[in-house]
Amino acid sequence: MKRKRLGFTMIEMIIALAFTVIILGIASSMLITGNKVFSDSDIKSTLQIEGQTIQEKISDMGMQASGTINDPTLGTLIKSYNKSGQERYYQIEQAGKQLSIIEYSKNGSDFYNENSQSISDHVAAFNVTYGSNFAEFSISLSLQKGYSDVNYQVQFKIAFRNKNN
Template identity: 35%
Template sequence: MRKKNKGFTLLELIIVLAITGIIMSIVISVFMNGNKVFSDSSTKTTLQMDAKDIQEKISDICMQASSIDYISGNTENGEIKELVLKLDDTDENISKAKIQINNNELNINGFKIPSKVSNMKINKEIVDEAYKKNGDLSKFRSINFDIELEGKKKFGNKILYPVKFTVAFRNKK
């Protein structure tokens, strides 16, 4: 009489390994997809918070300003690199605020924004007026800003986040 050995056959082990492999690949796929979505939303949230900071800081400066003092940028598309505003229009003491982009870093009166800024545009007519021979920048009562922030996804391409807002000069005389 033949005695039956306890244990698993090779076929049973192969089937268990195949099922385990299929389950593990599904679990890893779901985990990686969830991680990618979380990473993208984290990047977008960071860009939104930076956009809010930019809008608040520029709005605060522009509401204190009386006029535009100086602009440097591209006349073809309204993209600017530097914007200087006059804050106090008295003859004795003229204080100014500076908004500039240097190597994709936005600097608002000494405050650096952590996100990369791919471009900053304002009304094209303001930039055109700045480059006229006898341009009068003091006639403008507001500025339309169009700023594009750039963030990097951990799993892929970059994310562009546009910020558009209009600010009026409150201290205009």
């Protein structure tokens, strides 16, 4: 009687290897897709929080404002008041991907830079439209991290609440 050999044939090994590759391929594609979705939602949350912060800081400044003035060298400034009630002038400026609020004080006809505060480092586009008693902002935030490139739009309007003297 001939004894049967214990072991695997080459065809059985190829079939087992093919099943292993298919299962690993499916698992890795689900893992990569899950990581991308998680990364996209994390970046979008970051941009939403940053957009909310921008809106709050500009709104705080704008709600104390009485209007805008045009300066030949500085451009359009928002005439407002700081927390102490002193008259201040603010300019919102984009330099590269950074958005800043620059605070000026006025002595006679000259403006002096008092303070500059960066409020975002992820600005792709910034547009502001001034009216007689309002300002309308459109800000596009963008952040690229790994395989994710997420854009987030922030649009809001502030009304200048203080009356001109």
